[in-house]
Amino acid sequence: MAASDDVAHLMRRAGFGATASEVAAMSAMSIPQIVAQLVDDVVTPPDTNPPAFFSDPNFQEWEYDYKLQQWWLDRMATSPKPLQEKLTLFWHGHLCSQNSKVGDAKLMYDQNKLFRDAGMGNFRSLIHTMSIQPAMLHYLDNAYNTAGDANENFARELMELFTLGVNQYSQADVAAAARAWTGYNVDDNDRKQFVFYPNRHDTGPEVFMGQSRSWTGPGIIDFLLTENTGTKMVAAKFIVKKLWTFFAYPSPAQNIIDELAQVFYNNDLEMKPLLTALFNRAEFYSNAAKQGLVRSPTEWIASIMKYTGYQATELNPQWSMPDMGQQLFEPPNVAGWKSNQYWLNASALWERCDFVANSVINHMFNWNNDPNVNTTIRDTLNTIIGSNSPNRFVDAVDYALVSFGIFNVSPNTRRCLVAAVTRQWHNGWDQRAWANLVMLVVLSPEFNLS
Amino acid sequence: MPALTDPDVVAMRDALSYPETNQHFSRRRFLQATAVAGGGVAMGPMLSHLEAFAAPPLRTNDTILVLVMLSGGNDALNMVVPHNESNYHALRPTIGLMPNETLNINANVGLHPSLVKLKARYDAGDVAVVQGIGYNPPDFSHFTSMGYWMQGWGGPAQPYATGWIGRYLDGLPNAATESLYAVTLNTNGVPLHLVGNQGRGSALPMSVDGRFGVDRGNQDDARLFDGLASFAAAGQTGLGRWGDTIAQSHAQVLRLAGRIAPAYPQNPNSDWFARQMELVAGLVNHNLGIRVFNVTLDGFDTHTNQLQNHADLMTSLDAGIEALFTKLNPSWAANVVALTFSEFGRRVQENDGGGTDHGTSGAAFVVGPRVNGGVYGAQPSLANNSLDDWYGNPSATVDYHSVYATLLQKWLNADDKQVLGKNYAQLGFIGSHP
Numbered sequence: 001m002a003a004s005d006d007v008a009h010l011m012r013r014a015g016f017g018a019t020a021s022e023v024a025a026m027s028a029m030s031i032p033q034i035v036a037q038l039v040d041d042v043v044t045p046p047d048t049n050p051p052a053f054f055s056d057p058n059f060q061e062w063e064y065d066y067k068l069q070q071w072w073l074d075r076m077a078t079s080p081k082p083l084q085e086k087l088t089l090f091w092h093g094h095l096c097s098q099n100s101k102v103g104d105a106k107l108m109y110d111q112n113k114l115f116r117d118a119g120m121g122n123f124r125s126l127i128h129t130m131s132i133q134p135a136m137l138h139y140l141d142n143a144y145n146t147a148g149d150a151n152e153n154f155a156r157e158l159m160e161l162f163t164l165g166v167n168q169y170s171q172a173d174v175a176a177a178a179r180a181w182t183g184y185n186v187d188d189n190d191r192k193q194f195v196f197y198p199n200r201h202d203t204g205p206e207v208f209m210g211q212s213r214s215w216t217g218p219g220i221i222d223f224l225l226t227e228n229t230g231t232k233m234v235a236a237k238f239i240v241k242k243l244w245t246f247f248a249y250p251s252p253a254q255n256i257i258d259e260l261a262q263v264f265y266n267n268d269l270e271m272k273p274l275l276t277a278l279f280n281r282a283e284f285y286s287n288a289a290k291q292g293l294v295r296s297p298t299e300w301i302a303s304i305m306k307y308t309g310y311q312a313t314e315l316n317p318q319w320s321m322p323d324m325g326q327q328l329f330e331p332p333n334v335a336g337w338k339s340n341q342y343w344l345n346a347s348a349l350w351e352r353c354d355f356v357a358n359s360v361i362n363h364m365f366n367w368n369n370d371p372n373v374n375t376t377i378r379d380t381l382n383t384i385i386g387s388n389s390p391n392r393f394v395d396a397v398d399y400a401l402v403s404f405g406i407f408n409v410s411p412n413t414r415r416c417l418v419a420a421v422t423r424q425w426h427n428g429w430d431q432r433a434w435a436n437l438v439m440l441v442v443l444s445p446e447f448n449l450s
Numbered sequence: 451m452p453a454l455t456d457p458d459v460v461a462m463r464d465a466l467s468y469p470e471t472n473q474h475f476s477r478r479r480f481l482q483a484t485a486v487a488g489g490g491v492a493m494g495p496m497l498s499h500l501e502a503f504a505a506p507p508l509r510t511n512d513t514i515l516v517l518v519m520l521s522g523g524n525d526a527l528n529m530v531v532p533h534n535e536s537n538y539h540a541l542r543p544t545i546g547l548m549p550n551e552t553l554n555i556n557a558n559v560g561l562h563p564s565l566v567k568l569k570a571r572y573d574a575g576d577v578a579v580v581q582g583i584g585y586n587p588p589d590f591s592h593f594t595s596m597g598y599w600m601q602g603w604g605g606p607a608q609p610y611a612t613g614w615i616g617r618y619l620d621g622l623p624n625a626a627t628e629s630l631y632a633v634t635l636n637t638n639g640v641p642l643h644l645v646g647n648q649g650r651g652s653a654l655p656m657s658v659d660g661r662f663g664v665d666r667g668n669q670d671d672a673r674l675f676d677g678l679a680s681f682a683a684a685g686q687t688g689l690g691r692w693g694d695t696i697a698q699s700h701a702q703v704l705r706l707a708g709r710i711a712p713a714y715p716q717n718p719n720s721d722w723f724a725r726q727m728e729l730v731a732g733l734v735n736h737n738l739g740i741r742v743f744n745v746t747l748d749g750f751d752t753h754t755n756q757l758q759n760h761a762d763l764m765t766s767l768d769a770g771i772e773a774l775f776t777k778l779n780p781s782w783a784a785n786v787v788a789l790t791f792s793e794f795g796r797r798v799q800e801n802d803g804g805g806t807d808h809g810t811s812g813a814a815f816v817v818g819p820r821v822n823g824g825v826y827g828a829q830p831s832l833a834n835n836s837l838d839d840w841y842g843n844p845s846a847t848v849d850y851h852s853v854y855a856t857l858l859q860k861w862l863n864a865d866d867k868q869v870l871g872k873n874y875a876q877l878g879f880i881g882s883h884p
Contacts, residue, residue: 287690291690291692291693292690292692294696344692344696345629345640345650345652346629346652346699346703346706347640347654349699349700350661350703350707353662353663353678353703354661357662357674410687412681412684412687413681413689417677419677419680420673420674420676420677423673423677424670424673430670432670432673432674436674436677439678440674440678443678443700445681445687445692445693445694445696446693449693
């Protein structure tokens with residue numbers, strides 16, 4: 001039977017947090033059993049393709065963009081298979097496209113759907129499909145890559161950022177791969193579909209990694225990730241290190257990378273065995289791991305939505321996320337987002353403070369008494385704080401912490417919260433006692449850690 | 451300097467190398483992209499005993515630099531008009547400005563007619579005009595070209611992920627934790643030129659009305675703010691390095707809010723650019739220790755209808771520079787120099803839409819009471835045989851790094867070679883130091 005603290009940690013990382021009852025239920029299982037349930041690529045709930053708002057002709061392109069952000073945040077907060085959404089977020093930050101360049105939210109959705117549908121499958125298959133989706137063809141200019149006028153942008157990033165890492169290839173390899181990818185463009189007319197134009201494809205031969213052949217674009221991927229066992233292992237280590245950094249902590253020890261990479265390699269780059277091994281490793285449950293990551297704005301917001309039950313249309317987080325440093329479908333560049341200190345500059349955290357004060361708490365106040373607004377946390381806190389119990393402040397703090405998935409609070413945070421709610425209780429019953437307490441819990445170090 | 455093998459570094463190169471193939475990629479988006487990318491620069495952990503946002507106040511002989519970013523590619527040829535270039539008038543039959551329209555500063559050069567107040571400052575000796583500014587070979591992508599200007603590096607290995615002001619900040623005391631040495635207004639995040647290896651500027655909002663931590667007048671709000679600050683009060687949270695950093699960063703948010711709020715003008719200017727400049731003046735007057743400001747005037751990508759659009763922009767520029775120097779306390783005005791810059795100039799030949807396309811050589815203004823007024827650099831010839839074969843662009847005569855080198859050495863008392871990676875010729879536009 002798993003320790004509840006380990007279960008809560010696993011669910012923060014492999015998802016967006018768990019409620020007390022979810023943790024209790026899962027703690028009846030062992031960690032391997034829980035991991036086996038998480039690592040499941042049957043997309044749940046089923047994905048309607050595309051989401052309904054895309055068929056509403058009243059929306060303009062910029063509205064599709066923000067509605068897509070809202071749609072994904074809602075999925076993150078409510079999915080019964082949260083690892084699917086978390087891994088989709090990982091792939092979005094690894095195989096990046098920015099809608100400011102792609103300019104079509106539907107194409108971004110198609111890419112997002114690929115990450116959800118295939119993100120737990122075979123890595124090589126994912127790379128194959130990702131490479132010829134219009135979002136990537138537009139983003140890294142392979143849409144313009146034609147024989148005699150090769151554009152190296154995609155060919156370089158395919159190796160440097162998507163599969164191998166820097167210094168694993170030469171500039172000549174980039175030039176050869178770019179020629180191999182010529183003709184893999186988008187439809188000349190609607191620019192929304194992949195089309196291979198044989199007359200724009202450079203038939204070579206090109207010398208790529210020492211092999212003179214008439215290379216094709218997909219042939220480059222197969223060479224790197226199947227035929228050439230050296231680059232296949234390089235790619236395995238490259239992906240493992242990035243996954244560990246995303247799910248556990250940055251700069252893992254070499255033996256962790258090597259051992260997990262061997263699992264990945266031995267399973268022909270299948271993601272499920274790798275994820276299973278990763279989430280079952282002892283280091284994943286170490287103190288270094290549990291204290292090792294700051295919640296990104298996306299994780300922080302999706303968690304708020306999960307614990308409050310509020311939807312993205314109620315909180316409109318998409319307007320605050322750019323200033324927090326993370327806008328979905330808009331990674332900063334092809335290398336994606338980083339971690340930890342990346343999120344902790346004062347102006348970005350200032351935006352988190354404003355979002356809690358202006359959006360979350362305002363909604364929980366429910367000034368219009370809308371019966372559809374969930375006010376359970378507010379009402380329960382008011383009941384506890386308004387009781388005659390001598391422990392009412394401590395009880396309120398403990399209830400608020402558990403309501404937001406903090407089951408193992410530090411003495412410092414708990415003491416600060418009790419002091420704050422006690423101070424706020426200055427003049428009898430007070431609306432701000434519960435509100436300040438909720439805001440402080442959401443802004444606490446615990447809730448900002450992943 | 452980071453090595454080329456650093457993945458973050460390589461990523462920045464790629465971030466800055468996208469050709470401009472998509473009109474949705476606005477200038478603001480670009481700044482945002484580079485800003486957030488800059489946030490990825492590895493910085494050391496904040497140490498608990500160091501107080502961020504407690505910049506030492508400036509002393510009476512400290513200097514302040516205001517960077518005015520003219521985004522979109524300013525048409526230098528209509529800002530600083532080279533009347534002696536006969537081809538100027540031949541290639542710009544409809545948008546060219548005539549000698550009887552411009553505000554002439556000598557027989558060859560006239561300022562745009564909207565720059566009335568700036569012309570008066572020029573006449574008083576407070577404005578340096580630098581002509582022919584740019585780099586060779588040129589790049590016509592907004593993204594790439596502005597990236598060069600922001601990086602400002604001429605050394606052997608490109609520090610793609612840092613900018614020239616950021617590397618200047620690296621040389622200041624407590625650079626890693628002092629976030630108020632440099633600030634940017636009106637950008638979404640901190641742009642690349644304010645990001646160093648340790649030092650990094652802060653993005654300040656254009657208004658602090660209603661923002662968290664600003665108004666302690668409401669007792670309940672004040673208790674909330676104090677509660678948030680209390681997480682860091684014990685020094686350690688018991689949650690490790692990142693837990694400590696989160697708690698301390700929130701305390702810094704509150705200190706920042708409290709410190710900067712009084713500097714915001716009560717009745718902000720209705721012109722968006724002048725509003726930024728008045729805010730700069732307010733922040734200087736309150737002496738928060740800020741040494742570098744970055745402000746933005748957007749909209750210079752005048753592919754169409756340039757005559758009117760560019761005139762409006764010049765009017766804003768003129769009003770903004772005037773607002774800065776009139777709102778500065780007299781005791782501070784002599785410590786301030788403003789520099790305008792843009793990613794490139796525009797094509798000499800006007801296009802069919804009454805506008806101009808992306809070009810090369812630009813012009814800059816350096817403004818302040820301690821500036822040696824006059825014309826610097828050299829207007830590149832616009833004769834047909836001097837223009838390139840492809841687009842008919844002239845070659846820049848003054849490397850933009852020379853402007854930076856002059857400001858670093860003569861104004862900011864910094865080691866220009868260290869910051870720029872190379873020695874560049876100095877221009878003489880700084881007259882004296884406070």
